Amino acid sequence: MRRLRAIDLTYGAVFVCLMAIGANITVWFPILAVPIGGTSVPLSLQTFFAILAGFMLGKRLGSLSMLTYLLLGTAGVPIFAGLEGGPFALISPTGGFIISFIFVAYFVGLIAEWYKSPSILIYTVAAIIGLLINYGLGVSYMYIAMNTWLELTISYSIAWIGMIPFLIKDAILSIVAATFMVNITKRLPLLWQRA
Amino acid sequence: MNNSLIIGQYVPGNSLVHKLDPRTKITIIFFYVITVFFANSLASYSVLVVFALACMFTSRVPLRFIMKGLTPVWFLIIFTFILHLFVTKEGTVIFDFWIFEFYSGGVIQGFAISIRFFLLILVTSLLTLTTTPIEITDAIEDMLRPLNKVRFPVHELALMMSISLRFIPTLMQETDKISRAQASRGVDFRTGPIKDRIKAVVPLLVPLFVSAFKRAEELAMAMEARGYQGGEGRTKLRELKIELRDIMVYLLFACVIALLFLTRNYS
Numbered sequence: 001m002r003r004l005r006a007i008d009l010t011y012g013a014v015f016v017c018l019m020a021i022g023a024n025i026t027v028w029f030p031i032l033a034v035p036i037g038g039t040s041v042p043l044s045l046q047t048f049f050a051i052l053a054g055f056m057l058g059k060r061l062g063s064l065s066m067l068t069y070l071l072l073g074t075a076g077v078p079i080f081a082g083l084e085g086g087p088f089a090l091i092s093p094t095g096g097f098i099i100s101f102i103f104v105a106y107f108v109g110l111i112a113e114w115y116k117s118p119s120i121l122i123y124t125v126a127a128i129i130g131l132l133i134n135y136g137l138g139v140s141y142m143y144i145a146m147n148t149w150l151e152l153t154i155s156y157s158i159a160w161i162g163m164i165p166f167l168i169k170d171a172i173l174s175i176v177a178a179t180f181m182v183n184i185t186k187r188l189p190l191l192w193q194r195a
Numbered sequence: 196m197n198n199s200l201i202i203g204q205y206v207p208g209n210s211l212v213h214k215l216d217p218r219t220k221i222t223i224i225f226f227y228v229i230t231v232f233f234a235n236s237l238a239s240y241s242v243l244v245v246f247a248l249a250c251m252f253t254s255r256v257p258l259r260f261i262m263k264g265l266t267p268v269w270f271l272i273i274f275t276f277i278l279h280l281f282v283t284k285e286g287t288v289i290f291d292f293w294i295f296e297f298y299s300g301g302v303i304q305g306f307a308i309s310i311r312f313f314l315l316i317l318v319t320s321l322l323t324l325t326t327t328p329i330e331i332t333d334a335i336e337d338m339l340r341p342l343n344k345v346r347f348p349v350h351e352l353a354l355m356m357s358i359s360l361r362f363i364p365t366l367m368q369e370t371d372k373i374s375r376a377q378a379s380r381g382v383d384f385r386t387g388p389i390k391d392r393i394k395a396v397v398p399l400l401v402p403l404f405v406s407a408f409k410r411a412e413e414l415a416m417a418m419e420a421r422g423y424q425g426g427e428g429r430t431k432l433r434e435l436k437i438e439l440r441d442i443m444v445y446l447l448f449a450c451v452i453a454l455l456f457l458t459r460n461y462s
Contacts, residue, residue: 008351009354009418010415013411014408018407028370029374043392045396064348071335075323075326076331086320087228088268091228092268
């Protein structure tokens with residue numbers, strides 16, 4: 001395993017900032033709150049950026065960058081959704097999503113690195129796997145949080161039903177991420193491929 | 196908003212809580228959060244409440260800052276309380292209203308969970324209210340140092356946290372500029388079907404990426420030009436030091452935990 005270079009660190013840090021902006025994109029573009037099924041879903045680009053981090057930075061640096069995002073937010077910098085920060089964000093029911101980004105970036109990066117020059121199909125598959133990890137971990141965490149430390153008994157299926165509008169929007173964005181990547185790779189060498 | 200991005204929620208001060216080593220604070224809060232879940236009797240809850248309030252008052256952080264931390268979770272607290280009121284059917288009926296019956300068990304449990312919530316938020320926000328993100332970064336770097344043995348890049352992680360801290364306000368300003376620039380060119384972010392709104396993300400992302408990656412490249416170049424070679428042999432500007440007051444606070448906290456387990460209900 002090679003040592004991280006200066007360029008790795010700066011790109012990792014930039015993705016932390018992108019995550020912070022992606023989580024709160026509606027602050028700058030309030031109308032990105034999209035109405036789906038009667039409710040207004042604030043469009044967050046977090047899953048999108050976590051998947052991109054996996055593609056661009058690779059499995060090791062990508063997951064390290066997402067861990068940095070988690071730690072920095074926990075340290076009180078208001079970079080989580082809703083411009084919040086602090087350790088409580090991890091205890092609250094949606095904390096699992098923040099934790100899952102580490103694994104999203106890792107596995108997406110793993111797939112991208114496996115195929116040396118991925119096609120759009122591989123990118124789409126990787127993005128969808130990333131999305132499934134994101135929601136699988138996030139919703140399970142929500143279910144566990146509700147039933148243990150919040151002592152609210154809800155069933156696993158209800159936890160999922162509440163997340164469906166978000167899942168739809170993130171599914172679309174994940175596919176956008178995949179098509180985006182094909183364009184990026186033409187213009188910019190990926191970090192894990194650079195010598 | 197930009198100010199809060201650099202210093203987090205930090206409220207400057209000169210109290211004992213401010214002066215404690217950040218590692219001490221993180222360790223104590225970590226164990227406090229765990230022990231909160233062990234409390235199950237009135238006495239054990241009181242022990243925890245007294246400790247939390249004592250910390251709050253010694254920190255001398257103005258109350259409004261603490262209340263600000265509570266605002267996003269009021270809803271969650273009230274919601275859990277009311278849900279328990281309706282759902283838990285234990286103990287005796289104490290209140291009868293229309294078709295609803297409120298049981299004493301529900302009230303007690305609702306209260307206990309609200310208090311637990313309140314304590315968790317109070318104590319965790321005290322950490323971020325009295326410690327700057329930079330101090331926490333230093334503490335994390337130091338506390339994770341054993342992971343160096345398994346070749347986990349601890350120093351790099353901490354450096355990445357510092358770099359992000361410097362970039363976040365800049366890139367957020369950049370996003371603001373981009374949104375104005377695109378609006379002045381007539382991009383409509385306000386209306387339209389979902390497909391168009393998602394498409395509107397692209398003219399945002401492309402300039403944001405260009406600017407973000409350019410900054411990353413430039414900083415990396417600057418670091419290399421100044422001879423950055425990783426963590427080995429690097430000295431620190433800020434040194435962490437455990438003082439007598441940290442040891443005293445650890446001892447006090449050990450007493451609190453002992454008291455909690457003594458007053459706990461074991462039946």
